[in-house]
Amino acid sequence: MEKLISEFSLGLFFWQTLIFLGLLFLLRKFAWRPIMAAVQEREDNIENSLKSAEQAKKEMEELQAKNQDLLKEAREERDKMLKEAKDAKDRIVSEAKTKAKEEADKLLAQARQDIHNEKQAAVGEMKQMVASFSVEIAEKIMKEELAVDKHQKLVNTYLEDLKLN
Amino acid sequence: MQAKLLKLLALTLSLTIFSSAFANPSEPTEAGGENDIKKEIKQDISHHLQDSYDFHLFTDKETNTHYGFPLPVILWDGGLHVFMSSKFHHGEDIAESNGNYYMLHHNHIYKTDAEGTVKYDDEGHIINEKPFDISITKNVFVSICVALMIFLFFSGMAKHYKSGPLPKGFGRLMEPLVIFIRDEVARPNIGDKHYRNYMGYLLTVFFFIWFLNMFGLTPLGINVTGNIAVTFALALITFVITQFTANKNYWQHIFWMPGVPYPMRIILAPIELLGVFIKPFALLIRLYANMSAGHVVMMSLIGLLFIFHNWFARGAFLGLTLFLSIIEFFVALLQAYIFTMLSALYFGMAVEEHGHH
Numbered sequence: 001m002e003k004l005i006s007e008f009s010l011g012l013f014f015w016q017t018l019i020f021l022g023l024l025f026l027l028r029k030f031a032w033r034p035i036m037a038a039v040q041e042r043e044d045n046i047e048n049s050l051k052s053a054e055q056a057k058k059e060m061e062e063l064q065a066k067n068q069d070l071l072k073e074a075r076e077e078r079d080k081m082l083k084e085a086k087d088a089k090d091r092i093v094s095e096a097k098t099k100a101k102e103e104a105d106k107l108l109a110q111a112r113q114d115i116h117n118e119k120q121a122a123v124g125e126m127k128q129m130v131a132s133f134s135v136e137i138a139e140k141i142m143k144e145e146l147a148v149d150k151h152q153k154l155v156n157t158y159l160e161d162l163k164l165n
Numbered sequence: 166m167q168a169k170l171l172k173l174l175a176l177t178l179s180l181t182i183f184s185s186a187f188a189n190p191s192e193p194t195e196a197g198g199e200n201d202i203k204k205e206i207k208q209d210i211s212h213h214l215q216d217s218y219d220f221h222l223f224t225d226k227e228t229n230t231h232y233g234f235p236l237p238v239i240l241w242d243g244g245l246h247v248f249m250s251s252k253f254h255h256g257e258d259i260a261e262s263n264g265n266y267y268m269l270h271h272n273h274i275y276k277t278d279a280e281g282t283v284k285y286d287d288e289g290h291i292i293n294e295k296p297f298d299i300s301i302t303k304n305v306f307v308s309i310c311v312a313l314m315i316f317l318f319f320s321g322m323a324k325h326y327k328s329g330p331l332p333k334g335f336g337r338l339m340e341p342l343v344i345f346i347r348d349e350v351a352r353p354n355i356g357d358k359h360y361r362n363y364m365g366y367l368l369t370v371f372f373f374i375w376f377l378n379m380f381g382l383t384p385l386g387i388n389v390t391g392n393i394a395v396t397f398a399l400a401l402i403t404f405v406i407t408q409f410t411a412n413k414n415y416w417q418h419i420f421w422m423p424g425v426p427y428p429m430r431i432i433l434a435p436i437e438l439l440g441v442f443i444k445p446f447a448l449l450i451r452l453y454a455n456m457s458a459g460h461v462v463m464m465s466l467i468g469l470l471f472i473f474h475n476w477f478a479r480g481a482f483l484g485l486t487l488f489l490s491i492i493e494f495f496v497a498l499l500q501a502y503i504f505t506m507l508s509a510l511y512f513g514m515a516v517e518e519h520g521h522h
Contacts, residue, residue, distance in 0.1 A: 013395075
């Protein structure tokens with residue numbers, strides 16, 4: 001201990017304190033402050049960049065998910081539209097078919113009616129004509145052979161019976 | 166960069182060994198020469214540990230010429246006396262300055278008269294008056310150089326940041342250390358709230374001690390941090406900063422410890438107060454003892470190379486010296502780190518917001 005104290009140099013202590021305090025002052029001003037600020041700034045920058053990268057990634061993912069949803073929606077929409085179109089087509093076709101059938105049936109019925117009517121008319125006319133022919137024939141026969149009155153009655157009766165069906 | 170550093174390291178190591186070899190040139194040729202050499206080595210070591218008034222590189226003992234350069238002596242003795250230490254002629258002459266006479270004896274300056282009268286007490290100690298001495302000694306000179314170097318290095322490093330976010334050259338090597346001091350030393354010990362105020366001191370003290378320690382490993386024979394006045398100055402600054410930035414809580418824990426019974430508080434107060442002074446004292450002794458012990462061991466081992474004549478033993482000691490040199494490189498960094506770490510710890514105690522009781 002005594003040796004330590006005798007070794008202790010006041011001058012060296014004085015200079016050392018002075019040098020160190022001077023160095024401390026100068027370094028604080030010209031080195032540590034700018035260095036620490038620069039390091040801090042760089043670290044903040046890195047942190048912010050990482051954060052924004054993370055954010056961008058997240059947004060990207062969200063966007064992708066959104067896109068996926070949109071795609072899915074569009075697909076559904078398309079399927080729906082297709083189905084609707086098919087339904088409409090089927091409906092239209094079946095409607096058309098029904099309508100056509102109805103029309104056809106109607107036409108057919110009309111035709112039948114017409115045919116029937118025509119036939120009826122033709123039959124009536126034929127009857128008329130047959131009757132008049134028969135009368136004419138009978139008249140000619142009567143005129144030539146018999147008294148017309150006597151056979152007329154008989155002939156009519158026969159004609160009545162001769163129903164053309 | 167790494168390769169360069171390794172080369173520098175190898176160069177320094179080899180220089181350490183070879184310069185020591187040159188410093189002790191004479192080989193013993195006669196009986197009793199071995200004792201002479203042992204004495205010489207002992208002297209060399211004790212001289213190395215001490216401060217000196219000139220920058221002494223080595224001495225050629227055959228022609229008795231000293232190689233080195235003188236440094237200014239500054240004395241306050243009823244007026245300022247400034248002269249170069251070369252006036253003493255390595256203690257052989259008496260220096261005259263403005264009518265006062267001074268002599269150099271075992272690295273101490275005493276006041277004397279024109280004849281160089283030396284007065285001794287009963288135990289053989291010189292009782293001549295010692296003038297107040299603020300000379301630029303070797304340690305002061307080296308400290309100024311190192312401080313200047315650190316300032317140039319780090320202010321240059323700071324400038325590099327202006328051109329971009331990444332450090333260049335020297336800064337690339339130092340930045341991890343700066344960040345280490347911030348993140349591993351200051352933040353955990355002082356706390357996120359206050360650590361910024363102490364960063365300047367912690368970084369300065371770390372690099373100053375480290376660089377001085379590293380210069381102690383060069384063959385220039387520098388031993389600044391192994392000097393009690395230097396470590397005392399540094400520890401004193403830590404002490405002053407601790408006390409002046411301390412909050413109420415800190416003082417309360419010293420004088421009126423909360424959470425313990427009243428009689429205990431009275432007993433604890435002087436113990437805690439003693440602790441306030443013991444902490445920086447331990448700081449200064451640790452650095453001083455470690456660095457000077459390292460220098461003594463290194464020089465002793467190099468000295469052994471000159472005592473042994475067996476080439477095998479010399480080889481072994483050379484290897485051991487080399488190994489210890491590498492260890493010393495680590496110690497240089499470690500001691501700077503410990504000093505900084507403990508300073509941070511004390512600052513942390515001073516600004517702690519709430520006790521853990």
